[in-house]
Amino acid sequence: MKWNQPMRILLLIIAVLAVANFSVHEYIDRTAKRDIIISAYRGNAIAACQRQAGNQIDPEVWNKPSGVKLKIGKSDLDVYVWQTKHKLWKARYQNPYLYVTLGTKGAVIYCDYDISNDTASVHATGARTISYHDAG
Numbered sequence: 001m002k003w004n005q006p007m008r009i010l011l012l013i014i015a016v017l018a019v020a021n022f023s024v025h026e027y028i029d030r031t032a033k034r035d036i037i038i039s040a041y042r043g044n045a046i047a048a049c050q051r052q053a054g055n056q057i058d059p060e061v062w063n064k065p066s067g068v069k070l071k072i073g074k075s076d077l078d079v080y081v082w083q084t085k086h087k088l089w090k091a092r093y094q095n096p097y098l099y100v101t102l103g104t105k106g107a108v109i110y111c112d113y114d115i116s117n118d119t120a121s122v123h124a125t126g127a128r129t130i131s132y133h134d135a136g
Contacts, residue, residue, distance in 0.1 A: 034070050037070055037096065037115075038068055038070050038098065041098055041113070041115050042068055042098070044113070044115075044118070045068070045098040045100055045111070045113035045115075045120070046062050046065065046100060048111075048113055048118065048119070048120035049062070049100055049111035049113060049120045049122055050062045051120070052111065052120045052121065052122040053109070053111075053122045057102070057109060057122075061102050061109075062102070065100050065101060065102055066101050066102060066103040067099075067100070067101040068098060068099070068100050068101075069098070069099045069101075070096060070097070070098055070099075071096070071097050071099060072093075072094070072095070072096055072097075073091075073092050073093045073094060073095065073097075074091055074092055074095070074097055074112065074114075075092075077091055077092040079091075079092040079093075081093065090116075091114070095114055095115070095116045095117070096114075096115045096116065097112055097113060097114055097115065098112075098113040098115060099111070099112055099113075100113065107124045107125065108124065108125050109122065109123070109124045110122075110123055110124075110125075111123070
């Protein structure tokens with residue numbers, strides 16, 4: 001059976017539409033899951049970060065974070081993908097983290113909240129230099 005040119009074009013268009021349909025649904029699904037996780041753990045993350053910072057940061061600032069992002073794994077840990085027996089492997093590649101960012105006068109404060117272990121680590125850059133890490 002010989003395929004003619006219009007049939008090939010039609011099949012190509014159908015294939016492109018199928019890939020586009022899958023991509024759009026995948027994007028919507030991942031975005032919805034991300035938004036649900038952020039809204040579910042945002043309060044816990046802010047409370048844990050506020051506990052970590054103590055009295056160093058005005059409590060009112062925590063009510064209006066400038067950003068909250070969800071990331072899987074903590075890329076600043078020095079663990080390679082093949083080191084699956086390493087004690088920090090899950091933290092590096094598997095654990096979900098919420099990154100809370102606060103913009104204050106003279107400093108940018110950010111907090112890494114480990115959802116799996118309920119731990120927070122608060123850091124600041126700029127005029128003030130504070131760094132805290134503790135299990136929540």
